[in-house]
Amino acid sequence: MPLVKHSVCALDCPDACSVLVTVEDGRATRLRGNPDHPVTRGFLCAKVARYLEREYSPERLLHPLRRTGKKGEGQFARISWDEALDQIATRLRAAGEEFGPEAVLPYSYAGTMGYLNGQGMDRRFFHRFGASRLDRTICSAAGVAGQTLAMGVRYSTPPEQFRDAKLILAWGANILGTNVHLWPFIVEARRNGARFYTIDPRLNRTGRLSDKHFFVNPGSDAALAFGLMHVIFAEGLEDADYIARHTDGIDELRARVASYTPEATERLTGIPRHEIAALAREYATTRPAAIRLNYGIQRSERGGLAAAAVSLLPVITGQWRYAGGGMQLSTSQAFRLNVPQLAREDLQLRSPLGRPARVVNMSQLAEALLDLEHPPVKALVVYNSNPAAIAPDQNRVLQGLAREDLFTVVLEQFLTDTARHADIVLPATTFLEHTDLYFAYGHYYLQLARPVVPAPGEARPNVEVFRQLARRMGFDDPCFADTEDDMIRTLLASEHPFVRGITLEQLEREHSVRLRVGEPFLPFAEGGFEASGGRANLRLPDYEPPVESRLGDAALRTRFPLEMISPKNDDSMNSTFGNRPDTDMQTAVLEMHAADAAPRGIADGDLVRAFNQRGATVFTAKVNGSLQPGVVAAPAVRWPSRSQHGRSANALVAPRLTDMGGGPVFYSCLVQVEKCGD
Numbered sequence: 001m002p003l004v005k006h007s008v009c010a011l012d013c014p015d016a017c018s019v020l021v022t023v024e025d026g027r028a029t030r031l032r033g034n035p036d037h038p039v040t041r042g043f044l045c046a047k048v049a050r051y052l053e054r055e056y057s058p059e060r061l062l063h064p065l066r067r068t069g070k071k072g073e074g075q076f077a078r079i080s081w082d083e084a085l086d087q088i089a090t091r092l093r094a095a096g097e098e099f100g101p102e103a104v105l106p107y108s109y110a111g112t113m114g115y116l117n118g119q120g121m122d123r124r125f126f127h128r129f130g131a132s133r134l135d136r137t138i139c140s141a142a143g144v145a146g147q148t149l150a151m152g153v154r155y156s157t158p159p160e161q162f163r164d165a166k167l168i169l170a171w172g173a174n175i176l177g178t179n180v181h182l183w184p185f186i187v188e189a190r191r192n193g194a195r196f197y198t199i200d201p202r203l204n205r206t207g208r209l210s211d212k213h214f215f216v217n218p219g220s221d222a223a224l225a226f227g228l229m230h231v232i233f234a235e236g237l238e239d240a241d242y243i244a245r246h247t248d249g250i251d252e253l254r255a256r257v258a259s260y261t262p263e264a265t266e267r268l269t270g271i272p273r274h275e276i277a278a279l280a281r282e283y284a285t286t287r288p289a290a291i292r293l294n295y296g297i298q299r300s301e302r303g304g305l306a307a308a309a310v311s312l313l314p315v316i317t318g319q320w321r322y323a324g325g326g327m328q329l330s331t332s333q334a335f336r337l338n339v340p341q342l343a344r345e346d347l348q349l350r351s352p353l354g355r356p357a358r359v360v361n362m363s364q365l366a367e368a369l370l371d372l373e374h375p376p377v378k379a380l381v382v383y384n385s386n387p388a389a390i391a392p393d394q395n396r397v398l399q400g401l402a403r404e405d406l407f408t409v410v411l412e413q414f415l416t417d418t419a420r421h422a423d424i425v426l427p428a429t430t431f432l433e434h435t436d437l438y439f440a441y442g443h444y445y446l447q448l449a450r451p452v453v454p455a456p457g458e459a460r461p462n463v464e465v466f467r468q469l470a471r472r473m474g475f476d477d478p479c480f481a482d483t484e485d486d487m488i489r490t491l492l493a494s495e496h497p498f499v500r501g502i503t504l505e506q507l508e509r510e511h512s513v514r515l516r517v518g519e520p521f522l523p524f525a526e527g528g529f530e531a532s533g534g535r536a537n538l539r540l541p542d543y544e545p546p547v548e549s550r551l552g553d554a555a556l557r558t559r560f561p562l563e564m565i566s567p568k569n570d571d572s573m574n575s576t577f578g579n580r581p582d583t584d585m586q587t588a589v590l591e592m593h594a595a596d597a598a599p600r601g602i603a604d605g606d607l608v609r610a611f612n613q614r615g616a617t618v619f620t621a622k623v624n625g626s627l628q629p630g631v632v633a634a635p636a637v638r639w640p641s642r643s644q645h646g647r648s649a650n651a652l653v654a655p656r657l658t659d660m661g662g663g664p665v666f667y668s669c670l671v672q673v674e675k676c677g678d
């Protein structure tokens with residue numbers, strides 16, 4: 001008899017879907033979206049509907065491996081778990097003894113969004129060891145910093161409330177591609193008369209279905225937000241009462257945006273002046289209006305300011321007063337669980353360092369591996385991430401990973417390019433095979449998942465690997481013996497009103513539990529900001545075009561005149577499905593405008609080389625109307641080894657950091673493009 005079991009999609013996606021798994025004779029045979037979940041609503045995205053191909057792929061890693069060939073070659077021999085863990089413990093201990101514990105660097109991101117396997121036993125282990133601390137900036141750091149500057153606290157409009165909006169702006173947000181479970185609420189709103197606009201340098205699937213698309217120059221969103229505010233103030237369309245009661249610095253904001261006339265804003269953003277004025281009026285006078293801001297806007301040099309400036313629009317217009325108004329960037333901050341106790345930062349004081357270790361920014365992995373000296377990074381432990389594909393400045397990252405004196409351990413499900421550089425590869429379980437508790441960044445439901453199928457071969461959860469390593473290192477703190485359930489109870493031991501009273505037993509029964517945020521959730525209807533003495537902070541720095549942009553460094557632009565963005569691929573999850581044959585270079589297209597293709601002798605379907613001072617990548621040209629002249633778009637992340645030239649888009653991306661938060665600048669990247677020789 002087939003059984004239907006509950007799970008949760010663990011991929012790095014705002015939707016955190018509730019999944020129903022059909023299991024027959026211990027094997028999963030079908031995945032579908034839970035029809036009873038208020039956000040999943042019975043469907044999964046196309047990429048995860050096919051997840052069982054990945055689960056049962058013949059390419060899954062099943063046993064620990066030791067490298068036998070050169071780094072990157074992919075030659076390995078099978079070893080036992082005991083041998084693997086002994087060797088890792090010996091090498092980490094040796095690196096710590098010779099260079100100090102900070103010579104060990106963990107590198108992880110969101111391969112799984114589970115708390116336990118993503119930020120649980122691993123954190124405890126590295127804190128107790130005294131390893132360098134990783135600043136996990138690769139995705140959202142600039143946006144977090146910008147929003148915090150403006151609002152102090154980052155609560156968001158719940159997805160369900162978008163159905164009540166009369167105007168929806170998708171701003172740097174490819175909803176159909178990366179957040180598809182918001183879409184049904186937008187459809188419902190439109191059925192009730194709402195208008196839906198997109199603001200993006202690229203006309204993607206979402207833009208094609210919008211009522212109006214605004215092509216914005218990459219990295220100029222802060223200028224656009226200032227330009228909209230200019231019109232709103234000039235025409236007296238602001239909510240003066242809300243501003244007076246809940247904000248600080250209105251005079252400074254008025255002064256800041258005074259020069260952002262529609263004409264000036266058109267020069268900076270590329271959006272015609274009359275459209276800027278019309279959008280400002282419509283946004284300020286339509287109630288409620290909701291903004292779906294996504295992290296696409298903050299992967300540029302001015303990304304922090306962009307997030308801060310856009311965040312002030314619903315504030316100065318009082319849109320937060322209404323259900324169906326406000327803004328959503330991320331809902332994650334409302335998950336006020338006891339994360340400090342899960343991660344046990346206090347263990348750093350018991351490490352040989354006796355103090356918090358140095359911090360290494362994950363967006364500058366190349367610098368960390370090639371330039372750090374006191375101490376150098378001598379051992380790297382990678383899990384839930386594939387830096388060879390996803391990190392900026394790929395050539396230098398690969399050079400760092402190839403260092404013969406670097407001891408690298410990779411916990412993985414597949415032999416990624418990063419794993420190919422490992423000395424020891426450890427086979428990891430998938431979300432269908434281990435217990436975890438999940439937050440979300442696109443809704444307000446906390447979810448529990450138990451294993452629904454057995455792990456194949458000798459694959460183990462990250463939690464278990466770090467528990468075993470702790471034992472081998474002789475860490476006798478009782479927390480290293482915690483079970484998964486102990487860790488979940490630790491997380492739930494929080495007195496915050498959003499989570500107080502949620503128990504493991506309730507999660508076991510209900511699988512998905514809404515945070516106690518109220519329904520509707522109106523986080524700022526009566527103020528409640530935490531930026532400037534309990535108010536929103538309207539004092540923002542001025543905008544400047546990114547160095548790598550059409551209005552940036554003129555000398556650089558003469559050599560590399562095109563702005564390259566590399567937004568998310570609809571068919572993948574970052575590099576996670578990079579082993580699928582259909583994510584190879586056939587689909588690695590460089591989209592460009594005919595006005596840029598023609599003078600270079602490039603026709604649709606030609607092989608082209610995009611290059612700059614950092615590297616080169618080969619793509620198939622796709623000449624279409626998705627971009628304005630001067631902008632080209634590559635797929636976000638492919639495995640370099642699966643690329644025609646051995647490099648993917650990140651070989652072109654600078655190691656420069658964003659204006660706030662120390663994030664990467666994936667979408668501020670000047671390149672030249674030429675046709676490949678015959």
Ligand SMILES: Nc1nc2c(c(=O)[nH]1)N[C@H]1C(S)=C(S)[C@@H](COP(=O)(O)OP(=O)(O)OC[C@H]3O[C@@H](n4cnc5c(=O)[nH]c(N)nc54)[C@H](O)[C@@H]3O)O[C@H]1N2
Nearest residue numbers: 172173174178202218219294295296567568570572573574
């Ligand atoms: N299918 C799929 N889904 C995913 C992912 C994936 O790889 N594939 N990745 C997941 C992850 S890690 C994340 S963080 C989220 C991200 O979700 P999104 O933020 O929606 O995705 P991005 O592609 O990063 O950026 C969104 C849009 O921003 C646009 N953009 C680029 N530069 C600018 C700019 O300067 N201004 C403006 N206004 N727009 C700009 C891009 O063209 C893109 O359409 O998606 C998650 N979901």
Ligand SMILES: Nc1nc2c(c(=O)[nH]1)N[C@H]1C(S)=C(S)[C@@H](COP(=O)(O)OP(=O)(O)OC[C@H]3O[C@@H](n4cnc5c(=O)[nH]c(N)nc54)[C@H](O)[C@@H]3O)O[C@H]1N2
Nearest residue numbers: 109110111139383384385386390411428566574575576636
């Ligand atoms: N050019 C460009 N680069 C980008 C972006 C872009 O838009 N453009 N987007 C950036 C963004 S927003 C992000 S978030 C990063 C994403 O960067 P990463 O977080 O590194 O994302 P993935 O490439 O999906 O790699 C996750 C890996 O974790 C593994 N994994 C999954 N579950 C588990 C588990 O339980 N245990 C272990 N041990 N491993 C597991 C998967 O097999 C996969 O190889 O990429 C960034 N890079």
Ligand code: SF4
Nearest residue numbers: 009013016017045048
């Ligand atoms: S990737 Fe996102 S949309 Fe797809 S199943 Fe997972 S959570 Fe849902």
Ligand SMILES: [Mo]
Nearest residue numbers: 012138139140
């Ligand atoms: Mo991300």
